[in-house]
Amino acid sequence: MTAPAPDTLLAELHKAAAAAASAAGKLTDMDVVAPSTLSGWTRGHVLAHIAGISHAMARQLEYAARGETVELYDGGQDGRNNAINAASGHDAATHREDLQAALDRVLKAFDSVAGPEAPGLAGPGSDPSESGAGKSGVTWQTPIAYRGGVVLDGGLALWRELVIHTSDLGTGPGAEAWSRLFCEHLFDFLAARVPPGDKLVLQPLGLPPVTIGSGGRSVVISGMITDIAAWLAGREPSLGSLRASAAADGVDLPTLLPWPSGVPAAQ
Structure with missing residues (x-):
């Protein structure tokens, strides 16, 4: 990581x-x-x-x-x-x-x-x-x-x-105040939320793309870096800039897996 x-x-x-x-x-x-x-x-x-x-x-x-x-x-x-x-x-x-x-x-x-x-x-x-x-x-x-x-x-x-x-x-301030460093860390950590069949190409505005996941279905998620990070973290994007596309067509944002938990449930 x-x-x-x-x-x-x-x-x-x-x-x-x-x-x-x-x-x-x-x-x-x-x-x-x-x-x-x-x-x-x-x-x-x-x-x-x-x-x-x-x-x-x-x-x-x-x-x-x-x-x-x-x-x-x-x-x-x-x-x-x-x-x-x-x-x-x-x-x-x-x-x-x-x-x-x-x-x-x-x-x-x-x-x-x-x-x-x-x-x-x-x-x-x-x-x-x-x-x-x-x-x-x-x-x-x-x-x-x-x-x-x-x-x-x-x-x-x-x-x-x-x-x-x-x-x-x-x-x-909400997610719109998160730093680039923090957002990029979330991209890395929350790659675990990408479903097995998907590959997400994260395209923050004005910044290089980041690919997470390794599935066969490729979806591009574009928007402000803070909006992308907020969505990955299960929070409401603050700036309303998110767009998802696949094969150049607009699609719904993918459904993500649960947040990776470091606390095992009590048996």
Whole structure:
């Protein structure tokens, strides 16, 4: 998977966390019980989820520093859902406090990994002082339980969660404010949503095309890069620029597969 360099990702995490905290800071008690842009979820549900995934990802790194792995959420998907529902009804002040505590915890965990290491350079038996490991001894290639991956995967996941769900609050800019770097990352990560029989040629206006999927039916999706990324992420495109075509004829946008989940359902 193409990914930003660790120092760039770390800066993006801080920027996304600041945006989430700023959005939460503007909400009143009435605001948090109002609907978000996600069907069936209030803004309180969204805030509870952002706090929950931040704590969960911090825990991944904290266990990694001890040479251990732990499931993302206690109780898997059910545990995640129960925690969101339990916290969703908090008042605005409690949401702000909970969110800030979670963001502080997860940024501290990722800041401890910061260093000059490039993804893929650290290996078994390598000296942390030479590989760019942070204060925790964790490198960007240290294994974590999330997706059976490494710390870098956890950082990318947190970036997605913070940026997308801050937009889901519906209190400020939506997907139209997503950066090109973030949109291109979503193209890569969300290629898993392309049905097996399809190949999508993504044509952002004014930018080179990107092909995802390897099926026999080729569909061109053209529009602003943020609209394409929003559609892939299951969100409403903000600028209304999306067009789909196959063999030069206009067609409906393809139906995508579910979002690739890193949380296995509880058995």
